[in-house]
Amino acid sequence: MAEANTPIAKVNYLRIATEEAYCPPEMLKIYRKILDDRSVDDPGFNTMWGFYMSGTSARARHIITSLQDLGEVRLNHMNESGIDKQILALTSPGVQIMDRDTAVSFAITANDQLAEDIARNPTRFAGLLAVAPQDPASAAREIQRGVTKLGLKGVIVNSHTHNEYLDDPKFWPIFEAAEAHDVPIYLHPNTPSKGMIGPLLERGLDGAIFGFGVETGMHVLRIITAGVFDRFPKLKIVIGHMGEALPYWLFRLDYMHKATVASNRYDTMRPLQRKISDYMRDNICITNSGVAWEPAIKFSQQVLGIDQVMYAMDYPYQYDPTEVAALDNMAMSDEDKKKFFQTNAERVFKL
Template structure:
């Protein structure tokens, strides 16, 4: 046990903790300055975060690139024993295909080196470049088999395109074959979604991220991805991007829509939407340190599929861990939430 774990019979594992090499922030700044990316959300978000001198922006920039003593001190102050690191959004997905493929490999090597220095505190997920699905599949295999990374990070849409398109399914095939999960993490909404949100500042974590990622997850489900890859596991943060709270309606209206024959793009599925959400998804509470939705997920989806995450450094509230320790759930459910589910899903040795 680490010093942070004290007398608890379990460790607290945080499963959605962002990082990036310093070179990626430099590249983002250059892409924005050169107006090289056709993406309203990226240019708005990173145009601000890469240049603002606000305390929040400086904290995020400084701590995304730190996987050493400062991050460890913050983990200790919060009572987090172990972190699963993932390349921050939008990762390489705004870059040109060749550049993205090259930088994904660099980022994976970079985080693997950080993990090797502190394997008692860190593990991580492999980045890839969906722009070139075949190369992405190869990088996933390298990241998992050679570097020892524990899954895949995909930061939602890739230049306004979604993974339900079969041209991307080599990524799903690779993850299923390697028996590792894909963390479907938010990104700024695609251009088709963002404009009404941006006008009132709702495009980011306050709401737009969940709309974007929830849409992406539903597109994957209704496209039949899990009928083609039945063992594939995806992870959704932020208590499931709100989707679990509408399971009844998702089931009813999906069945009604299919029966109506209105959409040629809606194939028959072998199971209900809620079945896939219970059997092919895991969930973290990242950014939502609030007992009611966590308990709802445990009761509705299953105690064995809900995990802890902080969402560092975008959300760092040291006292939240103690607040979640005080949840009125069984000792077994608490241990599953903080430790056991993450250990099993990501095959962690901590």
Template sequence: MSPTLIDLPHRPYRRIATEEAFCPPEMLEIYNKILAKGDVDVGFKHLMGFYMSSPSERAQHIMRCLVDLDDLRLQHMDEAGVDVQVIGLTSPGVQIMDKDTAVSFAPVANDILAAAMRRHPDRLVGMIAVAPQDPAAAAKEIQRGVNQLNMHSVVINSHTQGEYLSDTKFWPIFEAAEAMGTPIYLHPNAMPASMIQHFIEAGLDGAIYGFGVETGLHALRLITSGVFDRFPKLQIILGHMGEALPFWAYRLDYMHAATVKSKRYPSIQPTQKKPSDYLRENFHITNSGVAWGAALKFTQDFMGPDRVLYAMDYPYQYAPEEVGILEGLDMAPQVRQAFFQDNAERLFKIPSATPSV
């Protein structure tokens, strides 16, 4: 039997899940219009196009849960022993839309999420959705999200129609995020058309592998382009155990230095620090989708236990038994509390409270 709230041990901390998704029905209407066009982005078609049309039990579960910000979501949280969800607009969010639609809908999505936060103030925390298609508008929405909606983090679903945030035209977003103290959750997106075909052929384009490859690439582009030299206080969150980047850290450091020395690529220039330094100082990592003790321990050792957080990846990976697996790992009490509660409270500016049970 999967562990439920009553099966899990009593603890003096809350379990805060930090990469959980939602999708307003209004956004699905926009998606339907996009999918009805003849030139649909192949990654979008294989991602949301599948989930929105498939009769499979998994797809139906995901779509039912994505649109619910009330009873069903709270029920699932209670059954899994999750006290609080930190929620972001599901991938690809507004980033698949044309510029005008994206800029106009991002505030709508944020207002919907903010209303749910007001209905459930002790259970739901929101991340600010923005439209990178208009960096100036995105910066203003970050400011509005913090000042008016009580949201203190931003979600960006990786690339925007094949464009990456390493391009300096997007840097007003980083400037606003750094100024407002809002970390950016760099969440996976389907690969752009220029990358995806060989992954689709093998059935590896989604969460099984492709998401991590694409989002890890995006994070590395931020590091090598000098984003963190320009914005040293900027904080980025990566899910899925850091999209495997901590496990590559040694080779990243060596090969980055070797590539700079060889002057092989104009895009690879010297940076003030090693790639691994930026990972440790400008990134936070959640374990979303990876309830594996060996990987978690390595990541905590590499990043430091104050930069690794709990996440479930609801509803795409709703696995209540994983909470019990993580609770059963050998962690010092203070590390366990940091993992489940303290790091999230600090990073997302969540008021402290006692757990529900």
């Protein structure tokens, strides 16, 4: 964790951070029980949360403390870094590591608590509702309740659920409900699924350094190539970390998708109505969470469109006020910088 060395400059836009994690203490108790009972065979979860919940390092203590706080600690950090508003989302893996009944119940509890916390600081916080993909019908109902009754601004899905991905049609009621209520799904990383984590874990590459991006980028491509956006053309999905590297692969993705479909090699890869890059530009928005790097931001704006790229900090996993100052100083027009920090988020999340 880094501290601010100099005051953050005043600017003519709001800084809205769009991928900011929180964790109710009650959820940590459930995680602790899962770890103690060894009731879930998930190497990624056991490794990551075993570290954070037993670690004594400054990083582990900062993350556990900050995740649970929606009051003084978090607001002070926001003030120190010049963040006007955070869009809060249940930290990964959220309820998706739990059994079905616990997940359904706790998602409702977490959403109620989040709405109450936002009501205490409505100018500083907005929120994404949690759902339990373990029960897609229940998840769809919770989207309706969270949007219409609680005023939440989108849906958080922490990638795979017990090694299953949303391209399976059994999960599509979640897409249908999000499209019907005109709210985005934020597809956030999870630790890689059991089938892909091995070589990453061996070298410590399973987390945010690489594994998160590989896992979530693959998930997005599964969704696109399964035809989800042909079925739900108005659906919006948000992904972080500069688009999990996908903007830089667009040329090859388009070329090889076309070639692979033509080859008839895979029954699961069928023709789509548009190119992969078209869905990335029209149905996907990205945030720069954890990537405070001007060249990457500008490239994504160039290939996806200036309206598709938004600011995020990735708090508390990445908290460095100097990164905010660096992005304030990007060589970019005032109009485009305001879209990046403020108005794109206001449009996508209907703030």
